[in-house]
Amino acid sequence: MSEQLLKQHRDAIDSIDVQILNLLNQRAQHARDIGEIKGGGIIYRPEREAQVLRRIKELNPGPLAGESVARLFREVMSECLALEKPLSIAYLGPEGTFTQLAALKHFGHAARTVACGSIDEAFRLVESRTLDYVVAPVENSTEGAIGRTLDLMVSSPLKICGEVVLRIHHHLLRKDGTQDGIRRVYAHAQALAQCHEWLNKNLPASVERVSVASNAEAARLAAEEPDCAAIAGQAAAERYNLLKLAENIEDEPNNTTRFLVLGHQDVGPTGQDKTSIIVSAPNRPGAVHYLLEPLAANGVSMTKFESRPSRAGLWDYVFFIDMEGHVQDANLAAALEDLRQRTAFVKVLGAYPLAVL
Numbered sequence: 001m002s003e004q005l006l007k008q009h010r011d012a013i014d015s016i017d018v019q020i021l022n023l024l025n026q027r028a029q030h031a032r033d034i035g036e037i038k039g040g041g042i043i044y045r046p047e048r049e050a051q052v053l054r055r056i057k058e059l060n061p062g063p064l065a066g067e068s069v070a071r072l073f074r075e076v077m078s079e080c081l082a083l084e085k086p087l088s089i090a091y092l093g094p095e096g097t098f099t100q101l102a103a104l105k106h107f108g109h110a111a112r113t114v115a116c117g118s119i120d121e122a123f124r125l126v127e128s129r130t131l132d133y134v135v136a137p138v139e140n141s142t143e144g145a146i147g148r149t150l151d152l153m154v155s156s157p158l159k160i161c162g163e164v165v166l167r168i169h170h171h172l173l174r175k176d177g178t179q180d181g182i183r184r185v186y187a188h189a190q191a192l193a194q195c196h197e198w199l200n201k202n203l204p205a206s207v208e209r210v211s212v213a214s215n216a217e218a219a220r221l222a223a224e225e226p227d228c229a230a231i232a233g234q235a236a237a238e239r240y241n242l243l244k245l246a247e248n249i250e251d252e253p254n255n256t257t258r259f260l261v262l263g264h265q266d267v268g269p270t271g272q273d274k275t276s277i278i279v280s281a282p283n284r285p286g287a288v289h290y291l292l293e294p295l296a297a298n299g300v301s302m303t304k305f306e307s308r309p310s311r312a313g314l315w316d317y318v319f320f321i322d323m324e325g326h327v328q329d330a331n332l333a334a335a336l337e338d339l340r341q342r343t344a345f346v347k348v349l350g351a352y353p354l355a356v357l
């Protein structure tokens, strides 16, 4: 190893770091000035943030990966915004849940994440403007829809302003490092379902499977009860000081959860957007076909279609539809207009940028 060469590179890094430092602070100053122009109104702009991150990925010459530079800029923006006022984000707690991870992935680590006892409470705290945004799981690639989030959106005044996609890895965790003598496994019902086959194969049938409010709650219980284990993710393992008996025990290797970000604002178009709506339909032959006709007729692609029993009438349904595009796009606006002629209830939940990270 040439000491001389090493020193040259380190000197170069030192001088680049000074430039990065100055540029970061110049950037922060502009963000602060923009905050003043906004005059105390809403400072967080999801459409602008998505555009900044997409542009960084497009311009990135490497050798750093596009994902890596986007993550770094995510944190830079988070800190710039926090100079005005850190955003407060409600999520289903306790600390260490996948929802908290999703919130930090979307807003960066300068945001203040606030653990709530339920998804309902998280919605309420944002509806009352006690907190700024809520992040809630909406669907999992293995287990399907998260019913509670869907049901809350039917009547909530909150609007979707973003989505977060997170790969979910589950681990079997315990206070000490052996699989012997486990009496009970705690996990969220979704995690138990997502690891069902692994559990059947690897743990004796006598081990009780107990569903609790969240994965982090499962980890907390396992930390207190030495003869019990938990299924949870990395963050919960670290938070509750548990050892990993087995890693990545989810049955489906591409296990992914999609989360929604909801707040009080409408989000402008970015060119790569999604619009989510709820429509009602009577339980009649051909009703769904009739509802979807306007989408096909206007060239609108549907990315999700989910039905839930309506609370209003027995065997009536509400449909959750995600479409490519923004409500301000002409074809999507025309499809919505037509749809409104065909059914009594159409609610636009929000138009928002596709997940970038």
Ligand SMILES: C=C(O[C@@H]1C=C(C(=O)O)C=C[C@H]1O)C(=O)O
Residues within 6 Å of the ligand: 030, 031, 032, 034, 035, 043, 044, 045, 046, 048, 049, 052, 076, 077, 078, 080, 081
């Ligand atoms: C600076 C702004 O405000 C916030 C901070 C941003 C940033 O640091 O780039 C981007 C969007 C907003 O969330 C802006 O609106 O441009």
